Amino acid sequence: MGEPTPSDKVSKKAAKSPEWADGLRQLYDSVVEEPIPDSFRDLLSKLDETEDRSAE
Amino acid sequence: MSENKRTAAEKADFKRELTEVVPHLRAFARGLCGRPDMADDLVQETMLKAWTAQERFEPGTSMRAWTFVILRNAYLTDMRRNRFRGEYDEGVAERILTAPAGQEEPLHLSDMHRALLTLPPERREALLLVGAGGFSYEEAASICGCAVGTIKSRVGRARAALNSMLADGDIPQRSLDDDIAHSAILEELDEVAAGNGVAN
Numbered sequence: 262m263g264e265p266t267p268s269d270k271v272s273k274k275a276a277k278s279p280e281w282a283d284g285l286r287q288l289y290d291s292v293v294e295e296p297i298p299d300s301f302r303d304l305l306s307k308l309d310e311t312e313d314r315s316a317e
Numbered sequence: 318m319s320e321n322k323r324t325a326a327e328k329a330d331f332k333r334e335l336t337e338v339v340p341h342l343r344a345f346a347r348g349l350c351g352r353p354d355m356a357d358d359l360v361q362e363t364m365l366k367a368w369t370a371q372e373r374f375e376p377g378t379s380m381r382a383w384t385f386v387i388l389r390n391a392y393l394t395d396m397r398r399n400r401f402r403g404e405y406d407e408g409v410a411e412r413i414l415t416a417p418a419g420q421e422e423p424l425h426l427s428d429m430h431r432a433l434l435t436l437p438p439e440r441r442e443a444l445l446l447v448g449a450g451g452f453s454y455e456e457a458a459s460i461c462g463c464a465v466g467t468i469k470s471r472v473g474r475a476r477a478a479l480n481s482m483l484a485d486g487d488i489p490q491r492s493l494d495d496d497i498a499h500s501a502i503l504e505e506l507d508e509v510a511a512g513n514g515v516a517n
Contacts, residue, residue, distance in 0.1 A: 290344070301361070
């Protein structure tokens with residue numbers, strides 16, 4: 262939390278703006294933490310079905 | 318080459334890893350194209366492609382990096398077909414801007430999001446991979462199929478653009494660079510197409 266990412270050190274300007282750098286990560290993490298919609302579970306189980314068919 | 322069939326256990330491993338990486342695919346896609354519905358379509362397309370190409374995945378390597386390549390190529394292909402071109406969901410931006418209080422910095426985050434979406438796609442992509450996804454420059458370069466120096470330069474430009482937009486509070490409604498970025502991406506696409514479509 263709030264730790265500068267290693268890549269921050271390559272840019273002096275970035276070091277001045279840790280706030281938005283954190284914000285960027287937060288944006289990403291907020292989506293990562295969302296529950297997966299059912300449609301994805303459906304798709305994953307369908308993958309197995311296609312697998313069964315192609316195994317014939 | 319073609320007899321490289323996977324065992325059931327390997328397929329199960331592949332599926333488990335693919336499942337685990339879905340939240341990251343969604344986050345990357347959301348950052349790339351901005352619209353949650355399109356982003357999720359893109360992720361599903363990516364999952365299907367990954368599943369079909371699973372024999373090209375080397376067990377033990379990064380599933381996230383491998384699927385990001387597929388997602389990115391699918392995104393570029395869709396952009397080339399103009400599916401995402403000029404798409405910017407004003408409604409979504411509005412909702413984010415007026416997001417309920419309670420978060421520490423709702424405005425800050427929404428500005429961030431809006432600014433990010435105005436970046437030319439290849440810079441947005443580079444910044445997302447390095448600044449949000451936590452990939453090294455080398456990994457990002459490998460995902461994008463370009464030189465490490467190119468990624469560094471894109472990330473640097475993206476950061477500079479965000480710095481100035483967020484510092485001045487001057488965030489354009491849509492990217493003025495879209496046309497330029499689009500043609501840059503098309504040139505790059507040809508290189509990608511000339512090399513290897515999916516991972517490596």
